[in-house]
Amino acid sequence: MFLYLLLPSLCLAQRFLQADETCYGVILDCGSSSTKTTIYSWPCRTGKVYPLTDIYQESQQLKTSPGISTKYPDEISTYLAPIFDFINSKVPVAQKQYTPIFMGATAGMRLLDINKQNTLIDEIRKQLSKSGYLFVTDSWARVISGQDEATYLWLGVEYLLGKTDGSLITIDLGGASTQIAFKVDYMQYESDIVTLTLPDEDINLYAISYLGYGNDQARDAVLAKSISGTQVISPCYHQGYTGTWTYQKVQYSLSGSGSVEQCQALIQSFINSQCRTVGDELCGINSIDQPSLPTSYSIYAVSGVATIANFLQLSTFKLPQLLSQAQAFCQMSWSQVQANSTYSANQYVGTNFFLSLYVHQLLSVGYNIPDTMQICRINFRDINAPLAINSQTPTWAMAAVQYQLAQIDCDLDSSVCQGSILHLIAFFCLMVFY
Template identity: 25%
Template sequence: MRRSQPRPRTKTKPDKSNMDPVKFQIRSSNRSSSSSSSNSIYTLTKPNPKHTKSNLLLTVASTATALAFLFVFYSLLTPGSLRYSVVIDGGSTGTRIHVFGYRIESGKPVFEFKGANYASLKLHPGLSSFAGDPEGASVALRELVEFAKGRVPKGVWRETEVRLMATAGMRLLEGRAQEKILGVARRVLRGSGFLFRDEWASVISGSDEGVYAWVVANFALGSLGGDPVKTTGIVELGGASAQVTFVSRETVPAEFSRTVSFGNVSYNLYSHSFLHFGQNAAHEKLWGSLVSRDRNSAVEPTREGKHADPCAPKGYNLDTITQKHLTGFLAGESKLAASFEAVGNYSECRSAALTILQEGNDKCSYQHCSIGSTFTPKLQGRFLATENFFYTSKVLSSLINVFMLLMYVNSSGPTRKHHSAHAFTLRM
């Protein structure tokens, strides 16, 4: 079980000047939507203006789903006292637990996302990887529960709610496999010592994922409550799916339409989750398309008898890296990786990517479909790219820092190399 470094827990005094509770509502325009996402009122704390853009990206990527889940489900508790809630985010490549401390003010929970009021831990692989061995999920879940117990005072365990919300990785599994894993999760959480009900462990819709990320991002940016056209859209790239959510001026079909009310302002959103178009799942889809293309066109394999992957940089070891990082519902990709060689060709990669994006486009029954047969309005305004977009940009930024350092050292001459190397701090 691979473990990510938990967020540090430090004691800090709350800055009351930053406490500015606000409320918003989310409604689905589709009457068949579940009641959990309709007419819900949430309260947030005014964001700290000192937060950097990178912190915002990371916050949206790691906590949007968990925060929104808390805002939907909360108890009216004794005002003023510090309370806790625990949310487990079951992603496609890992399972992350979030521990939130909050206070009740005017009957609503007010969250402060810093210091002792927030902690998280992520374990790999994701819950969906246990489709063939549901009991295996209990090991990671118990470790996550123990992490939460170390952050929540024992005296309030029984009144601290714990909830589990699984996303695209689990949505890819058939219903029976989902229920077996959820059954194990419910058993572990029932015995956790925290307050739990079976219905609090579930698989959520991709549309909800997108709306949650949109709300968190726009609140943090300070655009909620203002002109809808000045809000920021979200393109969220997960491992198994990609969510697109933004304010659209077009008439959006009911199945893609969501309404968010913030104070006296209503935002009409387009929100959809493109399953199989997350970073890992899309690569698997790309490989399948390339294999099919090669077979149909009699394309010659590489010297090693492998298919060429134009979207992976030349020299990239697909087999080793895939085996290390991909598990569960993406296990098939590990097998495919051994059949490919990275060749790095931008024009061919773009062509191959467009092929899978336009697959099924001939069945589009809407005014326009950009991806397959799914309705997609024209993109409008600014967008924030989160999750795997953030992590990829972080890696590339680190590589650029290394490159710039080497260039500087090499151009400084032999007498300055030693001193120059110590003049840089690489943020990896």
């Protein structure tokens, strides 16, 4: 299967502009555990923008929890209200009706049955269409594929780093899924190859997403193996930890036994990577073959991988370093963790035992990263800030806008080229050819 991302121009709004006027776009990234709302701006163009460093994140994201996929249709209006308040506070009133608003739902929505997906998406479309922002087609609010996520993240990191040779690997770990993407020179894994048409070349990108292997889904699956009645004693929590855990609408009392070896065994069983290496095929997550990683490439990790690397005070690291730091943390008792002011200040410290070992197993066993390769987490500006390169946050949403603008020649928007009328562009479509 080949995915061609075709991004045609669409005349959305018209008004006379000054040459230095700013255009805006709003993106709602609806993940499994939260919705991240980001406002982008760019100087209104008179020509193709490439490389795409002219698009800017206007402010810190608004993160709304829990994920929208946990809501019922009659709750969507209330859920979106503070999001619209945030957008209204950032976008000038005069620009509101000309500002496109787009929503993409990711793995959390993909986990739902198709009927619930459609019902929720229909209600979201209804709310966006009456928001006062520019929402001209239902395809502006949709469930995006995991392959889309992997592809757009790779593009975003490449653009922000200023790389021109495509020599990078991106890895993302969300709550419900994980993705990897890197450039390949062959079409052996045809169903997982995305062909990108960029201004200077066509790129074949190996991009794959594993639904159900995100941090939250993986932790639930591993904990479920330790259920005994209404209790769970898990080796993936610190010795002395106590709490509760809700799984499939049932609440369990949870306590930790703190065994690195037992937790690793449970995680490896979950990842289920048991097949042998054959040629340059490597057994990956769920025993699915993947291409060998180009060892000359740089690896950039975001989201859950970067979160735990930051927690363990790792920036650029190799897997043995990650494992050593993870083991040192996991061997602490819960009382020792709570006595450590740095660790105890982290709101997710209770689940970081699991995350630290899961990330190591995911990278080593799932993605077959050699111990000799370095992994770069995309730096935090501070522990609570989004991932950033030069103050920009590389996400699928940002990269989708970047890639979209890279595809569009200014002469397709004649009034923009003339410098007199703005045609805001924020529409993209996906065509799948077999």
